Amino acid sequence: MSIEETFMRMTLAVHPRQYSIHSFSPNAQIPSHVFTEKVYFIGKTEEGLTLVVPSELELDSLEQEMGWSCLEVLGPLGFSMTGILSKIASTLADAQISIFALSTFDTDYILVKKTCLQNAITALRKASYKIIESNEAP
Secondary structure: OOHHHHHHHOEEEEEEEEEEEEEEOOOOOOOHHHHHOOOOEEEEOOOOEEEEEEOOOOOOOOEEEEEEEEEEEOOOOOOOOOOHHHHHHHHHHHOOOOOEEEEOOOOEEEEEEHHHHHHHHHHHHHOOOEEEOOOOOO
């Protein structure tokens, strides 16, 4: 299958929960209740610690950005598949939609502000992506 055929068949699922992005100092302890969540992301560098958690989870962070919706690229995606995140990011950038991207071993997650979600869905569908919204079965 060509890369274009792969993109034409790519499916993204909209998570029903909203997420928040939190910034901490690099030596901050991660609150233990984060680890009880079904979905969370942790990123740590010498400059800081970033947590992405469901918005209803309250954290005492240095800064936070609330109101993010999550689009999950349904996978698993092989490491040999190139350009997937780039194509999605370009599609959304062309629609003037900013993203916060996350990756796991198996797939990619694209966060967009809740206020931009419908425009993101419209842009992705126009680019031939299939979008499964939370009220649809995968």
